[in-house]
Amino acid sequence: MATGIKDKVAIIGMGCTRFGERWDVGAEELMVEAFQECIQDAGIDKKEIQAAWFGTCLDEVNVGKSAVPLSTTLRLPFIPCTRVENYCATGTEAFRGAVYAVASGAYDICLALGVEKLKDTGYGGLPGGGSNAGSLMWQWWPMLTAPGSFAQLASAYAAKYKIPDGDLKRAMAHVSAKSHDNGVLNPKAHLQKKVTEDQIMAAPIIAHPLGLFDCCGVSDGSACAIVTTPEIAKKLGKKDFITVKALQLALSSGEEVGYNDWDGDHFMTTSRASVKAYEEAGITNPREEISMMEVHDCFSITELVTMEDLHISERGQAVKDIMDGFYDLKGGGVPCQVDGGLKCFGHPIGASGLRMLYEMYLQLHGKAGERQIDNPRLGLTHNLGGFPFQNVCAISIVGKYDG
Amino acid sequence: MLEVKAIMNSSVEDVIGFKCCNLPDQNLEIHVKNAGEKPVKALSRFVLDAGEKQVELTTVYPPGGQVIQPGEAAAFYCNMDDEEWKLYSSITAFDDQGGSFTAAL
Numbered sequence: 001m002a003t004g005i006k007d008k009v010a011i012i013g014m015g016c017t018r019f020g021e022r023w024d025v026g027a028e029e030l031m032v033e034a035f036q037e038c039i040q041d042a043g044i045d046k047k048e049i050q051a052a053w054f055g056t057c058l059d060e061v062n063v064g065k066s067a068v069p070l071s072t073t074l075r076l077p078f079i080p081c082t083r084v085e086n087y088c089a090t091g092t093e094a095f096r097g098a099v100y101a102v103a104s105g106a107y108d109i110c111l112a113l114g115v116e117k118l119k120d121t122g123y124g125g126l127p128g129g130g131s132n133a134g135s136l137m138w139q140w141w142p143m144l145t146a147p148g149s150f151a152q153l154a155s156a157y158a159a160k161y162k163i164p165d166g167d168l169k170r171a172m173a174h175v176s177a178k179s180h181d182n183g184v185l186n187p188k189a190h191l192q193k194k195v196t197e198d199q200i201m202a203a204p205i206i207a208h209p210l211g212l213f214d215c216c217g218v219s220d221g222s223a224c225a226i227v228t229t230p231e232i233a234k235k236l237g238k239k240d241f242i243t244v245k246a247l248q249l250a251l252s253s254g255e256e257v258g259y260n261d262w263d264g265d266h267f268m269t270t271s272r273a274s275v276k277a278y279e280e281a282g283i284t285n286p287r288e289e290i291s292m293m294e295v296h297d298c299f300s301i302t303e304l305v306t307m308e309d310l311h312i313s314e315r316g317q318a319v320k321d322i323m324d325g326f327y328d329l330k331g332g333g334v335p336c337q338v339d340g341g342l343k344c345f346g347h348p349i350g351a352s353g354l355r356m357l358y359e360m361y362l363q364l365h366g367k368a369g370e371r372q373i374d375n376p377r378l379g380l381t382h383n384l385g386g387f388p389f390q391n392v393c394a395i396s397i398v399g400k401y402d403g
Numbered sequence: 404m405l406e407v408k409a410i411m412n413s414s415v416e417d418v419i420g421f422k423c424c425n426l427p428d429q430n431l432e433i434h435v436k437n438a439g440e441k442p443v444k445a446l447s448r449f450v451l452d453a454g455e456k457q458v459e460l461t462t463v464y465p466p467g468g469q470v471i472q473p474g475e476a477a478a479f480y481c482n483m484d485d486e487e488w489k490l491y492s493s494i495t496a497f498d499d500q501g502g503s504f505t506a507a508l
Binding site for chain 1: 410413414415417418419421422423432434464465469477478
């Protein structure tokens, strides 16, 4: 009988680079930068790491294939290293591999590292599939862009709940303004300037109703974690350490596009994965029990809809909660995108899941500086890779060890 | 009826430079609001007035003008030198019907 992952694995060290257009360094330097902070934080020797998981999404344009870029860059001593990729959930996937390896008893101490070096492509968004994606791609994904696809999500959501266009635009502007407000407080964030809701509302439309500030770009960056068992963490002298409470992954099954039940207004994956995650973590009332969240705000509408798929806001009520400030840093509810989120901290795809966990880790240790939340207990991270109709959703919940 | 407002050294410059490829240094943000009751197309063209000197801004992003719904605003962006900006006292926006709308800076 499976018992889940709750409190079986401790996070004893984390590191994260500054995200942004890092022209000054390559992927290797980014990995080293994140790893040095992480291993120093863990207080162990590199030789104590017994296995590693390496997350990078677009290997074609940055580090290349296999996990050799990780093992050679960090000079890991001939240990097992595995490269993983699962769209924008790649960083969490690396974390999941390391956590399960420790939980299985196969290893005592494992490393998870994610990196992405995209800005050298000179492109503001995701690199195109190009000819290597196959000559028929434009037939099975006709006229498809990420903003266009998520704009359809916005339209379907507004139609289902009869939300006026102006009200949805204003709520999405609040979502984005909040991330910019929080990014100002984060010295590692890619974008660190405040932007007003009026500026966001007036910005050029990318795919109606999504404007320029409703869409995140991609960044260069790396983040990593070292995990072990709670028992070893105690032997290492760690006190008040953080443990994994839940790790869930849900992938589209084809039900979204193959059947008639889905209205295109939400994420079937997130809705299911979150229920399983709460069950695994022993959470019965997420709105009351979750202290903070980092969710996949690739577009403002994604964050808005995700609030409902995570069962924090009731169906059709996210706009009201957002405008009430429920997800603001000092709003008295569940602060979301405390570190600036994808929009302002940045989105180096392979590192994003671990970056989210890094913020939870800092907050739970009371080391988040100006953006510190009062007495957080449980933090939730959420990645969504792909499109509303076909995606990968990863949810992690971490918190202080209760054992 | 258009209302125009300029924001010099706008905080959006970094975002425009990052997200919109090859569009750096867009430090002047100009908001044009449709205060009328019908949609209006605002041109991607502005005139800055310094008394004896007038400068026409035509290299404005986005190009081609923008249709603005009643009560809504649209933003335009361009590059502006800090010292030159101090010379100007007003800005004028235009619609595609020949209308011009001036605001003091």
